[in-house]
Amino acid sequence: AQKVTQAQTEISVVEKEDVTLDCVYETRDTTYYLFWYKQPPSGELVFLIRRNSFDEQNEISGRYSWNFQKSTSSFNFTITASQVVDSAVYFCAFREAGNMLTFGGGTRLMVKP
Amino acid sequence: DTGVSQDPRHKITKRGQNVTFRCDPISEHNRLYWYRQTLGQGPEFLTYFQNEAQLEKSRLLSDRFSAERPKGSFSTLEIQRTEQGDSAMYLCASSLRQGINEQFFGPGTRLTVL
Numbered sequence: 001a002q003k004v005t006q007a008q009t010e011i012s013v014v015e016k017e018d019v020t021l022d023c024v025y026e027t028r029d030t031t032y033y034l035f036w037y038k039q040p041p042s043g044e045l046v047f048l049i050r051r052n053s054f055d056e057q058n059e060i061s062g063r064y065s066w067n068f069q070k071s072t073s074s075f076n077f078t079i080t081a082s083q084v085v086d087s088a089v090y091f092c093a094f095r096e097a098g099n100m101l102t103f104g105g106g107t108r109l110m111v112k113p
Numbered sequence: 114d115t116g117v118s119q120d121p122r123h124k125i126t127k128r129g130q131n132v133t134f135r136c137d138p139i140s141e142h143n144r145l146y147w148y149r150q151t152l153g154q155g156p157e158f159l160t161y162f163q164n165e166a167q168l169e170k171s172r173l174l175s176d177r178f179s180a181e182r183p184k185g186s187f188s189t190l191e192i193q194r195t196e197q198g199d200s201a202m203y204l205c206a207s208s209l210r211q212g213i214n215e216q217f218f219g220p221g222t223r224l225t226v227l
Contacts, residue, residue, distance in 0.1 A: 105154060
């Protein structure tokens with residue numbers, strides 16, 4: 001069964017709009033880790049954030065913010081005042097006790113000028 | 114600060130040929146991972162090394178695939194008797210051993226099997 005679901009396959013916004021990318025995960029473990037990566041057109045995956053299951057504090061980094069809610073098994077990512085350079089595919093990923101990352105299917109974000 | 118590097122960046126081959134890819138991790142990272150990403154999908158785990166030991170292998174890693182990390186530094190991924198279904202981006206990542214650390218990815222090798 002897929003453990004990470006990104007229901008939005010593609011989102012298109014106009015520059016300066018706020019946009020939220022959804023991520024829902026499934027697990028029976030109490031210890032796990034969640035990640036977001038950005039994949040721009042160049043193809044290289046860029047690490048954005050890591051959260052562990054014991055830390056539900058939301059985090060803000062510049063225009064980026066993350067909302068982790070264990071009650072709904074969600075780890076959503078919001079970009080405030082989007083810019084054209086934010087156009088990319090964004091992946092949510094999950095890691096349990098093993099070392100591998102399980103990625104969602106990704107959300108393609110297109111920010112139009 | 115050198116990131117993860119992969120070589121070649123692109124490879125076109127004919128079905129049935131063997132191909133080999135190389136990954137050089139970030140120098141102080143002793144964990145190295147291989148993933149495969151097909152068009153429109155998220156990366157899928159293939160295998161993982163801690164130093165020179167291959168500790169995990171996915172079911173995706175058929176017997177035509179072999180990965181090595183002989184001296185615990187760079188790694189190679191070989192695909193024998195390539196098939197069209199092997200066409201994908203092959204991504205390498207590395208991380209530090211201590212704790213749960215994020216994986217840093219290289220630019221990938223895009224394989225096209227004709």
